[in-house]
Amino acid sequence: MIEHIQSIQLAAEFSVGDRVAGTVGMGGLATALTVVMVAGIKEPKKGKIRKKLEPNQAAVLGVAAGTCYMTAGSIWTVGGALSDGFAQIFTNGGFGTAGMGAVSLILGAVLYFREMRPGAMAFTGVLAAGVWAQAGGIWGLPQALVLTGVHAAGMA
Template identity: 55%
Template structure:
């Protein structure tokens, strides 16, 4: 009895596992994941899609933790993509300025980063709120630098490794 062994060829174009995506494309894709994963479709009839058959049902809903880390990844890509995506950075700046403007004494971006990390760790927010918190945190952490820059570095390194950016 003979065994025929074949190997499938898997190739990437210039090391791009996902093809030509770009930072704006990743931002669009992650935004789509957030919208699809946190919003209950209209006409679904309930949290499990009961009442309308398969029409309008959510297949996989993002948990709070998944939504916040997808938000961090999306917020990081927004920063890199620029253009229309800079509005997320403006939102992060506005949030941070509430605490760093002097109304709470001397507080820097490290304090705001710690506040956001505490909220993300100790509170289980609804997926939509968790996503917004992640997006805001990505912008604040990128500006704060230091240890707060690690999520951005990991996300961008991973995206470059698969050829997405």
């Protein structure tokens, strides 16, 4: 019993606190995810060992980055403005009565059924993150998952 208590005390002395990756912040995380997207989308040079994102990985990374853009604010509000502009195409009455749920369905269908290059998938993921966050309901689930994971890792 005493050995168990001593091991707990030793573990507490060597713990890094609630921050797994140090102080990152949402702006830093948005920047890092953008760098990963750009680096992962670019074609590897011949003879070089490099990883390239698959289209599905790029879409997931785009949704995660888009969520971080909206949360970070500052220069990252551009992602939210793109999502708003895209959504207004469908919700301004030109297509009849269409809400954010309809735009979410459109983006979900494009991401699921259309096979695109990783760059286009990442861009669509960023658009989807903003639209899904505004639509709420089940469409808010990706945002909730990303934010919960970021907070659980102590990055924000």
